[in-house]
Structures are given as C-alpha cells and as structure tokens.
C-alpha cells in the first residue's frame with residue numbers, strides 16, 4: 001500500500017485507479033462530523049450549496065437538521081453551525097443532518113468516486129488509521145484546505161495519519177513531507193499555540209470560535225470511522 005497526501009483538493013488526481021480516499025478538514029467540518037457520529041447521529045448528507053441543502057430537506061429528509069457555515073458563521077435559518085461543540089448527543093442523537101460548509105463538504109463531493117471514502121480529523125485519527133492499517137489498495141489523503149489553498153492544520157493531520165501507517169506502507173514524497181511537518185510541530189511540545197497562530201485559527205478566534213481551535217487539535221477522542229458513500233456519511 002502507498003500513502004499519498006494531496007495538500008489541496010486541486011492536487012487530487014481523480015479516480016483512474018482504485019484507492020481509498022481520506023478527507024481531512026480539521027477546522028472544522030470533519031471534526032464536527034466525527035463529533036456528530038460519535039454522539040449518535042444517524043447520517044450526514046454533505047452538500048455543496050445552501051440551496052441543495054434546503055431542497056434535500058424539503059424533498060427527502062423533512063426531519064433532518066440543517067447544518068454548516070458560510071464565512072465560518074451559522075447560515076440564517078439553519079439549526080447548527082460548524083462547531084464540533086454544537087454536535088452533542090442532546091442535539092444529534094438519532095438525527096439526520098444535511099451539512100454544507102466552505103471547504104470540507106466540497107472536498108468530500110470532489111472525491112465521491114473513490115472506491116471508499118473516510119472522513120478524518122485529529123479527533124478520530126486513531127480509529128481511521130486502525131481501519132486503514134491492512135488496506136489492500138493505496139490510500140489518498142486529501143486535505144480540504146481553505147478555498148483551494150494549503151491549510152496547515154489539515155497538512156499536520158495528514159502527517160499524523162501517514163506516520164501511523166508508515167510501518168505497513170510506502171509513503172509518497174508528499175506523505176513524507178507531511179509527516180516531517182507533523183513531527184516538527186509535535187516534538188516542539190507546543191503544537192496548540194503554533195497552530196493557533198495559523199491563518200484559519202486566527203480567523204476562527206476573530207469570529208468567536210477560539211474554543212474550537214484547541215478542541216479540534218485533540219487527538220483520538222472519538223473512536224469512529226465515518227464512511228462517505230452514495231451521498232451519505234454513516235458509520
């Protein structure tokens with residue numbers, strides 16, 4: 001098995017070959033998805049636009065919660081934003097969710113043709129790596145990035161995953177680079193303040209979501225492996 005990292009969605013080569021895709025959006029879509037699935041959410045439909053979300057609820061899932069963000073903020077008329085702290089059992093247990101976000105739900109739809117698609121973040125990395133450990137096909141780790149650009153937090157999480165798989169896999173050059181980056185941040189012992197100084201973390205603080213930064217950087221708190229298939233994320 002080879003592990004390759006795409007630092008931005010534009011680097012994703014498409015699905016000429018069969019592979020497993022792992023989509024990462026640490027701030028904050030895949031962290032929120034892990035929180036939701038851990039707290040009993042039945043399924044999440046990740047869609048690209050607000051209009052799609054509204055139509056899907058009207059036509060197929062009238063009881064679903066509408067979730068997501070634009071510019072990081074709650075979308076008017078929606079039930080939930082994009083903070084993992086909102087996805088508690090009291091809110092999501094037994095519920096269906098339709099979610100649209102700036103980067104994460106776009107990236108998921110971008111790789112929807114892959115043989116298998118998992119969603120990952122620091123909060124559920126161990127469970128995802130466990131599932132991938134004996135994969136028979138190559139693993140393509142896709143960082144959602146920020147509006148097509150590199151996002152530090154996603155690259156670091158890709159490095160963590162690459163490192164955990166390294167024993168049973170060949171790492172591509174980008175996977176080696178992601179792992180080196182992760183080790184540098186991790187070994188410095190002050191990963192949280194360093195990532196908190198990144199552009200996306202600074203923006204989240206500016207709009208009132210400073211708690212989300214430290215929360216999303218917690219490792220392995222949710223032992224769930226969300227799978228995206230036929231338009232739905234389930235366990």
Ligand SMILES: O=C(O)[C@H](CS(=O)(=O)O)OP(=O)(O)O
Pocket residue numbers: 025027028029030069070071072073082101102103104105144145146200203204
């Ligand atoms: O809510 C988020 O953290 C981002 C949007 S923004 O970059 O903060 O405006 O969305 P995501 O799709 O989770 O990257």
Ligand SMILES: [Mg+2]
Pocket residue numbers: 025026027028029103104144145146151
């Ligand atoms: Mg993001």
